[in-house]
Amino acid sequence: MSYESKDVILQVENLSVVYDGKTIIKDINLVEKDTQRAGKIQGQTIAFVGRSGRGKSTLFRALTGMIEPATGKVLVPDISKYNGEAHTIALKEVHEGDVGFVDQKYTLFRHKTVYQALHYAMRHAKLSEKEKKEKIDQHLAEWGLEKVRNQYPNELSGGQRQRTAILEQLLGTGTMMVLDEPFSGLDVGNIQNVKQAFELVNASHELNTLIFSSHDIELTVELADSIYVVGYPALDNGQRTNYGTVLQHFDLKKMGLAWKDELNGDHLDLIKTIKKTMLDS
Amino acid sequence: MEIKKWFRPFEQLQMEQRLSILTIWIVGVGAYWFAVTSGEKRLFPPPVKVWEGLQALFNEGLVHHIASSLGLCLQATLISIVFSLVVAYLSPVPFLRPVAVALSRMRYLPLTGITFYLAIVVSNARAMQVWVLVIFMSLYFITSLLGVVKDIPQEEIDHARSLKCTRWEVLWEVVIKGRFDYVLDVLRQNLAIVWMMLVTVESILVGAGGLGVLIKNSDRFMNHGRIVALQLVILFVGLGIDLFINYVRKLLFRYSKI
Numbered sequence: 001m002s003y004e005s006k007d008v009i010l011q012v013e014n015l016s017v018v019y020d021g022k023t024i025i026k027d028i029n030l031v032e033k034d035t036q037r038a039g040k041i042q043g044q045t046i047a048f049v050g051r052s053g054r055g056k057s058t059l060f061r062a063l064t065g066m067i068e069p070a071t072g073k074v075l076v077p078d079i080s081k082y083n084g085e086a087h088t089i090a091l092k093e094v095h096e097g098d099v100g101f102v103d104q105k106y107t108l109f110r111h112k113t114v115y116q117a118l119h120y121a122m123r124h125a126k127l128s129e130k131e132k133k134e135k136i137d138q139h140l141a142e143w144g145l146e147k148v149r150n151q152y153p154n155e156l157s158g159g160q161r162q163r164t165a166i167l168e169q170l171l172g173t174g175t176m177m178v179l180d181e182p183f184s185g186l187d188v189g190n191i192q193n194v195k196q197a198f199e200l201v202n203a204s205h206e207l208n209t210l211i212f213s214s215h216d217i218e219l220t221v222e223l224a225d226s227i228y229v230v231g232y233p234a235l236d237n238g239q240r241t242n243y244g245t246v247l248q249h250f251d252l253k254k255m256g257l258a259w260k261d262e263l264n265g266d267h268l269d270l271i272k273t274i275k276k277t278m279l280d281s
Numbered sequence: 282m283e284i285k286k287w288f289r290p291f292e293q294l295q296m297e298q299r300l301s302i303l304t305i306w307i308v309g310v311g312a313y314w315f316a317v318t319s320g321e322k323r324l325f326p327p328p329v330k331v332w333e334g335l336q337a338l339f340n341e342g343l344v345h346h347i348a349s350s351l352g353l354c355l356q357a358t359l360i361s362i363v364f365s366l367v368v369a370y371l372s373p374v375p376f377l378r379p380v381a382v383a384l385s386r387m388r389y390l391p392l393t394g395i396t397f398y399l400a401i402v403v404s405n406a407r408a409m410q411v412w413v414l415v416i417f418m419s420l421y422f423i424t425s426l427l428g429v430v431k432d433i434p435q436e437e438i439d440h441a442r443s444l445k446c447t448r449w450e451v452l453w454e455v456v457i458k459g460r461f462d463y464v465l466d467v468l469r470q471n472l473a474i475v476w477m478m479l480v481t482v483e484s485i486l487v488g489a490g491g492l493g494v495l496i497k498n499s500d501r502f503m504n505h506g507r508i509v510a511l512q513l514v515i516l517f518v519g520l521g522i523d524l525f526i527n528y529v530r531k532l533l534f535r536y537s538k539i
């Protein structure tokens with residue numbers, strides 16, 4: 001499958017986060033580029049896997065600008081300078097609100113109905129009231145939330161809440177969205193829904209970039225086109241440290257494993273490799 | 282066997298069974314009251330005496346006094362809740378936080394010292410009642426409201442931040458609008474203390490009417506029936522306020538499930 005890598009859309013340099021004097025993650029460096037495929041709008045799907053407590057959520061809080069890194073920086077596209085043409089993406093340091101963030105609990109405003117929440121998320125959009133309403137209606141229908149549009153979060157099922165949380169970020173923030181364990185606690189049907197949501201997001205804008213974490217390695221390999229394994233690095237003497245960093249990176253596009261409908265033998269080998277790295281860390 | 286279930290911990294009973302249990306208790310307590318108060322020597326007045334006491338209270342202007350107490354309660358509550366809300370809502374601002382915390386600690390101050398200084402400033406009995414109540418209610422309200430603000434999970438704050446809310450918008454959406462139903466609940470939780478304090482304050486600072494005055498008068502009459510009747514009236518008016526606030530909360534806030 002042919003593709004091209006264009007502008008840098010995410011750059012993390014020498015990132016570390018310290019909580020109360022304790023280093024949680026350190027030495028994180030990564031670069032992700034805009035993927036372009038002929039005749040198709042193709043967003044990016046980046047995944048982070050790693051055992052519990054290795055710092056995925058912490059890394060995500062830094063990626064979304066929710067916490068100040070102790071060292072290093074996170075660079076994301078400055079959407080205000082992008083005009084749709086190649087090589088016009090300028091990078092800037094991330095600030096809260098630049099990158100969408102759906103946490104593991106699908107937090108919503110408890111006092112806003114689904115419709116009100118989406119409307120609030122679009123408050124900065126340069127659209128008329130009528131256009132906003134149409135856009136919301138269209139998304140509610142596409143995402144199967146038409147029936148619950150006037151319900152509050154405490155009246156929604158877990159899956160409905162999650163779709164609302166994703167939609168809210170989609171309508172409200174730029175092109176980049178971070179989702180912390182979006183598949184945990186969902187049934188097969190819900191997982192299917194979120195997978196479709198991912199496809200919808202990926203196909204709706206060239207720059208759209210989804211970043212997620214998961215403990216389901218099979219699903220991760222199926223969905224992502226770039227996978228990072230986070231874990232405790234080994235020192236030269238073989239001992240493990242207790243801060244997280246990127247141990248391995250798999251570019252599934254380069255490996256010819258991205259965007260496949262079915263998993264093949266190569267995918268299964270990759271899953272084994274990832275699991276081994278995780279177990280060792 | 283149905284009856285056996287009534288004595289099994291954590292048993293979920295049908296509505297009608299719960300009602301039966303309640304009826305048994307009410308009838309039982311009523312019968313006990315009749316029984317123990319029918320003899321010659323008694324500490325507690327029989328129902329008839331209480332009924333007579335109630336009538337006596339009516340003649341002394343019970344309705345007027347209830348209205349006066351409720352008026353005082355409403356006035357003091359409004360002032361103190363507004364003040365407490367401002368303090369609690371500003372507590373997330375680091376620079377103002379110490380003020381809020383210090384105020385909530387003041388609830389350990391004794392009542393007497395404050396009334397002494399208030400008496401110097403305020404001369405009117407009614408105004409005095411209002412200010413004593415406002416000060417003490419505020420300290421309790423602030424404590425509870427600070428708890429509400431503190432219990433807001435970081436995720437809710439981060440969720441608002443991720444939607445491009447400025448920090449002041451986070452405060453407005455998540456803390457003020459998002460927790461408004463909790464304010465009513467705080468009010469309800471603290472009203473029991475307030476109601477008790479109110480009657481006490483009225484009985485210390487006589488001169489403006491209210492249920493507290495009736496209590497004060499009870500000492501003079503030494504009429505047991507009247508005393509018990511008055512206690513019951515105060516209890517039921519308090520419970521009525523509690524029910525009313527809870528009803529309003531459920532009516533206004535569909536998303537509220539506390």
Ligand SMILES: Nc1ncnc2c1ncn2[C@@H]1O[C@H](COP(=O)(O)OP(=O)(O)OP(=O)(O)O)[C@@H](O)[C@H]1O
Binds near residue numbers: 051
């Ligand atoms: N606010 C905090 N203060 C201090 N330490 C923290 C804080 N949040 C997380 N940690 C610590 O940072 C480490 C990484 O936590 P993090 O939540 O990022 O892990 P994770 O990889 O997301 O784990 P999981 O897969 O279980 O969600 C843990 O050891 C945790 O105890």
Ligand SMILES: [Mg+2]
Binds near residue numbers: 057
């Ligand atoms: Mg986590």
